[in-house]
Amino acid sequence: xxxxxxxxxxxxxxxxxxxxxxxxxxxxxxxxxxxxxxxxxxxxxxxxxxxxxxxxxxxxxxxxxxxxxxxxxxxxxxxxxxxxxxxxxxxxxxxxxxxxxxxxxxxxxxxxxxxxxxxxxxxxxxxxxxxxxxxxxxxxxxxxxxxxxxxxxxxxxxxxxxxxxxxxxxxxxxxxxxxxxxxxxxxxxxxxxxxxxxxxxxxxxxxxx
Amino acid sequence: xxxxxxxxxxxxxxxxxxxxxxxxxxxxxxxxxxxxxxxxxxxxxxxxxxxxxxxxxxxxxxxxxxxxxxxxxxxxxxxxxxxxxxxxxxxxxxxxxxxxxxxxxxxxxxxxxxxxxxxxxxxxxxxxxxxxxxxxxxxxxxxxxxxxxxxxxxxxxxxxxxxxxxxxxxxxxxxxxxxxxxxxxxxxxxxxxxxxxxxxxxxxxxxxxxxxxxxx
Numbered sequence: 001x002x003x004x005x006x007x008x009x010x011x012x013x014x015x016x017x018x019x020x021x022x023x024x025x026x027x028x029x030x031x032x033x034x035x036x037x038x039x040x041x042x043x044x045x046x047x048x049x050x051x052x053x054x055x056x057x058x059x060x061x062x063x064x065x066x067x068x069x070x071x072x073x074x075x076x077x078x079x080x081x082x083x084x085x086x087x088x089x090x091x092x093x094x095x096x097x098x099x100x101x102x103x104x105x106x107x108x109x110x111x112x113x114x115x116x117x118x119x120x121x122x123x124x125x126x127x128x129x130x131x132x133x134x135x136x137x138x139x140x141x142x143x144x145x146x147x148x149x150x151x152x153x154x155x156x157x158x159x160x161x162x163x164x165x166x167x168x169x170x171x172x173x174x175x176x177x178x179x180x181x182x183x184x185x186x187x188x189x190x191x192x193x194x195x196x197x198x199x200x201x202x203x204x205x206x207x208x209x
Numbered sequence: 210x211x212x213x214x215x216x217x218x219x220x221x222x223x224x225x226x227x228x229x230x231x232x233x234x235x236x237x238x239x240x241x242x243x244x245x246x247x248x249x250x251x252x253x254x255x256x257x258x259x260x261x262x263x264x265x266x267x268x269x270x271x272x273x274x275x276x277x278x279x280x281x282x283x284x285x286x287x288x289x290x291x292x293x294x295x296x297x298x299x300x301x302x303x304x305x306x307x308x309x310x311x312x313x314x315x316x317x318x319x320x321x322x323x324x325x326x327x328x329x330x331x332x333x334x335x336x337x338x339x340x341x342x343x344x345x346x347x348x349x350x351x352x353x354x355x356x357x358x359x360x361x362x363x364x365x366x367x368x369x370x371x372x373x374x375x376x377x378x379x380x381x382x383x384x385x386x387x388x389x390x391x392x393x394x395x396x397x398x399x400x401x402x403x404x405x406x407x408x409x410x411x412x413x414x415x416x417x418x419x420x421x422x423x424x425x
Contacts, residue, residue: 004220004221004222004236004237005220005221006214006218006219006220006221007214007219007220007221008219010221012214012221013214014213014214014215014216014219016216017341017344018337018341018397018401019213019216019397019398019401020401021212021213021214021221032407032408033407034406034407034408035337035401035404035406035407035408036337036338036341036401036404036407037334037337037338037407037408038341087365090365091361091364091365094365094368096364099361099364102357102361103361133218133237133238134237134238134239137217137218137238137239137240138239140217141217141240148348148351148354149354149357151304151308151351151354151358152354152357152358152361153358154301154304154305154358155289155305155309155351155354155355155357155358155359155362156358156361156362156365158289158290158292158293158301158305158358159272159273159284159289159358159359159362160362160365160366161289161292161293161296162284162288162289162291162292162293163273163275163282163283163284163362163366163372164275164282164366164369164370165282165292166275166277166280166282166370169277169278169280170277170369170370173296174293174296174297174298174301178293178298178301179298179300179301182300182301182304182305183300186304189348189349193348197217197218197238198217198218198219200218201218201219201220201237201238202219
């Protein structure tokens with residue numbers, strides 16, 4: 001290929017929903033896709049600002065999510081509180097270390113990794129770094145793919161609470177940490193959808209080709 | 210042959226007609242642009258019908274039963290979200306209810322309607338609209354994550370009391386496989402190529418190929 005163009009360089013827009021390549025009358029106000037009717041955008045609008053806002057909000061929620069208890073177990077009058085890390089340690093000491101590892105990865109490392117990865121992608125786009133585009137795009141896809149798995153602990157807590165209801169012998173109640181944890185997962189998933197990977201390629205468009 | 214802009218890096222390229230099982234990736238960033246599917250409507254339709262049945266079973270039957278000192282307890286998926294709500298965690302209950310029940314049900318029902326509607330000629334415009342709805346539900350449908358969550362909860366509780374998996378859990382296990390199977394066997398382009406455009410005055414020939422191709 002001697003010359004390769006992006007849709008933006010050619011004055012075209014690929015519809016994000018149905019994939020139709022559209023030649024809008026004005027690139028500033030492209031209007032709607034004639035085939036599926038969704039709004040046309042050359043790049044996701046205010047992608048960097050919006051993604052930063054969501055990443056910062058998620059980072060703030062990440063702190064109470066880890067410090068506050070997610071579960072409170074009441075056994076014959078005395079209540080014990082567990083944080084996310086507490087749950088991992090409980091699984092480890094009760095002998096199921098593979099499960100402890102799964103929960104540790106899904107609940108602690110994945111959310112943190114997502115926040116770091118998205119921040120790195122945002123900073124590199126803002127600094128117009130030209131290199132490693134393929135690797136950065138791959139990192140973005142990984143963030144998008146893996147994000148949902150952080151919801152694991154929310155489901156574990158939900159079903160533990162729902163099942164262990166043997167008052168007054170033993171009962172489990174959710175703690176305030178669950179809400180913050182669910183908020184981290186939802187916010188980072190929206191942040192990944194708001195980030196536009198095409199921005200990675202825009203910076204070095206001239207050098208690349 | 211069709212000109213497409215890669216959704217991940219915006220590069221324009223032509224995609225050749227693919228054989229069954231074939232895959233076209235973006236030359237620049239590696240994003241999968243298209244896959245060749247054998248029966249892009251019939252197969253996902255059959256899988257969607259099966260998924261709908263399992264969705265109903267998964268939501269009606271208990272996921273697991275607990276017994277300790279002569280007492281019994283069991284829970285369903287909705288029962289889990291409900292207990293969260295009752296215990297004062299309404300926001301979490303809504304997230305769980307959405308990701309475990311509403312999004313999977315929405316995805317399966319929208320896909321079913323899309324695939325049934327795709328049998329009509331020409332394909333009506335509302336089929337495209339519903340396909341967009343199905344796409345927006347898909348990232349939030351977390352059946353496979355829920356399945357792992359149920360297993361972890363099961364093993365955690367087994368330390369304290371006797372627990373047994375219920376029919377609902379097996380249904381969730383099969384549903385977890387069916388949803389990605391629908392996705393893989395389905396080719397959205399099979400719908401988009403034949404759908405009635407929202408703006409009928411725009412001529413398909415003019416916009417489909419703006420005569421760019423790979424310029425040399």
